[in-house]
Every structure is written in C-alpha cells, then in structure tokens.
Amino acid sequence: MxxxxxxxxxxxxxxxxxxxxxxxxxxxxxxxxxxxxxxxxxxxxxxxxxxxxxxxxxxxxxxxxxxxxxxxxxxxxxxxxxxxxxxxxxxxxxxxxxxxxxxxxxxxxxxxxxxxxxxxxxxxxxxxxxxxxxxxxxxxxxxxxxxxxxxxxxxxxxxxxxxxxxxxxxxxxxxxxxxxxxxxxxxxxxxxxxxxxxxxxxxxxxxxxxxxxxxxxTAEQVQAECGDSLTVRTADTAAALAILEDRLPVNPANPVRFAAEPDGSITIFGGFDAAEVSRILHETNQTVLELSTKSHDMEDYFVTLMEDARTEGSR
CATH class of the missing domain: 3.40.50.300 (P-loop containing nucleotide triphosphate hydrolases)
Incomplete structure (x- = not known):
C-alpha cells in the first residue's frame, strides 16, 4: 500500500x-x-x-x-x-x-x-x-x-x-x-x-x-543519473553508437545508457568503463575526436530538471 x-x-x-x-x-x-x-x-x-x-x-x-x-x-x-x-x-x-x-x-x-x-x-x-x-x-x-x-x-x-x-x-x-x-x-x-x-x-x-x-x-535512479558520464565524439556517430551498444559489456546492476546529442556526440551514462570504450573504438577503426568524462552532482541534476520543466511549460 x-x-x-x-x-x-x-x-x-x-x-x-x-x-x-x-x-x-x-x-x-x-x-x-x-x-x-x-x-x-x-x-x-x-x-x-x-x-x-x-x-x-x-x-x-x-x-x-x-x-x-x-x-x-x-x-x-x-x-x-x-x-x-x-x-x-x-x-x-x-x-x-x-x-x-x-x-x-x-x-x-x-x-x-x-x-x-x-x-x-x-x-x-x-x-x-x-x-x-x-x-x-x-x-x-x-x-x-x-x-x-x-x-x-x-x-x-x-x-x-x-x-x-x-x-x-x-x-x-x-x-x-x-x-x-x-x-x-x-x-x-x-x-x-x-x-x-x-x-x-x-x-x-x-x-x-x-x-x-x-x-x-528512487534514490538509486538519481544516483545512476548523477554519476559520471562519458562524452564520445567520432567521425561517424551512427557507426560508433551501434558498435558500442553491441560490444560494451552488460552490467545489470548499473546498466549502460546512451544518448545521441544534437551536436553529434554520444553521451554514455551508467556502469561504463572509459578505457573499455576507448579500446573498442580503437579496435573497430573509429576516428575518435573526443573522449572525456564529466561529473554531475545532485544539485545540478535537480536544477536542470526544474529549468527544463519551466522552459517546456512556457512554450
């Protein structure tokens, strides 16, 4: 109940x-x-x-x-x-x-x-x-x-x-x-x-x-979305995304999630290993233009949710 x-x-x-x-x-x-x-x-x-x-x-x-x-x-x-x-x-x-x-x-x-x-x-x-x-x-x-x-x-x-x-x-x-x-x-x-x-x-x-x-x-969902993310930019975004989705190891406790960004990059959330991502892209001959990790905190996360909601509501 x-x-x-x-x-x-x-x-x-x-x-x-x-x-x-x-x-x-x-x-x-x-x-x-x-x-x-x-x-x-x-x-x-x-x-x-x-x-x-x-x-x-x-x-x-x-x-x-x-x-x-x-x-x-x-x-x-x-x-x-x-x-x-x-x-x-x-x-x-x-x-x-x-x-x-x-x-x-x-x-x-x-x-x-x-x-x-x-x-x-x-x-x-x-x-x-x-x-x-x-x-x-x-x-x-x-x-x-x-x-x-x-x-x-x-x-x-x-x-x-x-x-x-x-x-x-x-x-x-x-x-x-x-x-x-x-x-x-x-x-x-x-x-x-x-x-x-x-x-x-x-x-x-x-x-x-x-x-x-x-x-x-849940707190677990917030923790997963407030953790580190990895930005990947390659010469062929669609190909890199398909390769990573297929070859990155599956972690049921902290699944990897992908987001294709408007600027042509890929953002990876969850239980990723940056070294593993780099290795897969290198082995599959992808031209890597950027590979960078970004940390997020709870305050930034909640502020972004509230700002996005306000922007959407004003349209």
Missing amino acids: DAIRIRSLAKRYAGKRAVDGFDMTVPQGAIYGFVGKNGAGKSTVMKMIAGLATLSGGEIALFGNTANLTTGRSGGVQRVGALIENPGLLPHMNAFDTMMAQALALGVADPKPVCHALLDQVGLGGTGRKKTSGFSLGMKQRLGLALALIGGPDLLLLDEPLNGLDPEGARAMRNYLVQLNQQRGITIVVSSHVLDQLERMCTHYGVIASGHMVREM
Whole structure:
C-alpha cells in the first residue's frame, strides 16, 4: 500500500492555480525528498495532504483512504504529523507546556512522560522554563518536529525541517529522522534546499516545478543519473553508437545508457568503463575526436530538471 497517492490535484487561490494536474506516489516506509524552488507549490501540496487546505480538484488517498474534495480531509489524515512552514508556537509558553497543550488537545494518554521523552529525543529536554519567544530558529524547528510526533503518526510531513540548524544540528536531525523511519516504520516526506542532507537519507524523490510534478524516482535512479558520464565524439556517430551498444559489456546492476546529442556526440551514462570504450573504438577503426568524462552532482541534476520543466511549460 502507498502512504500517499495523489492524482490530478489542483489548488486555486483567487483564481490562480498554485497546483495543477499534480500526481504523487509515496510508498509506505519511504523517506521521500520533495524538491522544488521557492513558490513551486511544495507547502501547498503538503497542506492539502495534511488536511490544512481544501482541494480545488483531484484526489488524495492516504493509506488507501481517499480525501473528501470539499474538506480535503481523508480517513487517513489522523495518522499524519506535520511541520509545514513555521511551527505554530505560543511565545509566552515553554517547550514542555507547548507539548502538553498539543497532547491534551489530541487526547494522548498519560501525556507527561510522552512529552518529556519527545523533547529529550529532539534535544530540547534541558530548556526548562525558557519561553519559546527566546528560542533560536533551530530550536523552534526541533520543537515543531516534537509537536508533529505527538500522537504517534504513521506519516510525517516536514517542510524545510533543517532550516536554521548548524551542521551538527542538521546531522542530528537527519539521523533522528532515519531512526524514526527504520525503527518505527514512519513514512516521511521532507522538503529541503539542503540537497546533500537529502542525499544522505532519502529513498525516493519527487521534483515539483510551477505546481506540476516533473519527475519521481528512487534514490538509486538519481544516483545512476548523477554519476559520471562519458562524452564520445567520432567521425561517424551512427557507426560508433551501434558498435558500442553491441560490444560494451552488460552490467545489470548499473546498466549502460546512451544518448545521441544534437551536436553529434554520444553521451554514455551508467556502469561504463572509459578505457573499455576507448579500446573498442580503437579496435573497430573509429576516428575518435573526443573522449572525456564529466561529473554531475545532485544539485545540478535537480536544477536542470526544474529549468527544463519551466522552459517546456512556457512554450
């Protein structure tokens, strides 16, 4: 069963569509990195999933329960914990009182030990009577996560939870999220501009641009497409491509993929061996004009996907 299944989702504000024709699938047990530029629609989608905003169209199913189009709430929304945009904190209350207010509102049994345990887990157990108005942004983010975990959700929606955290705090937050996923089986959807942190924990990704889902993929697919590529340019592109497709060894774990470029070159992705490519071309008497390796990183890859989607959408 998928934790989240969205089809043709739409959201209009004052007649303008912030989200339109949006599809999304989050497998149960995944850590799903939700990637997009500011204003792309990430927060809007998360609000609709959490039942905090109504749908203008489409369908959301949480753990197989479909959302009501009028209210935006599904039978699975009670299994959701959310930290979207800024955590709603009362500035005159301390962390423990804030947690207790949330726990009592949700009807949590024996709430005091639950609240103390969650505050300890997010690193706020020692804040005592300090009011949340004096919290740093990172402390507010950690308290927001603790609030989202009250009630024992099966799905966490986290919008930029690493904001305001120093490298050590970001690492601790990341490790805690992985622990929640692996030990408690919580499905997590997390958006962040800190892509190297997502890379360390996500099992799946979705890229959104201008309210549309550009592409969904597994971490393995991203890794394969973000790895090194080999550019090959010969005197006869068609012949070289046919030879390489026929003679390069097959690696099922990391298959080789070819792309014929508009400039007449060939780009090779996946489990290629540059020395083997060179040997094959030499043995088959191909005139090699260029043979060069290029490295790609995740940020470049996602930015390219978003830019291509924006260019295509403006046509």
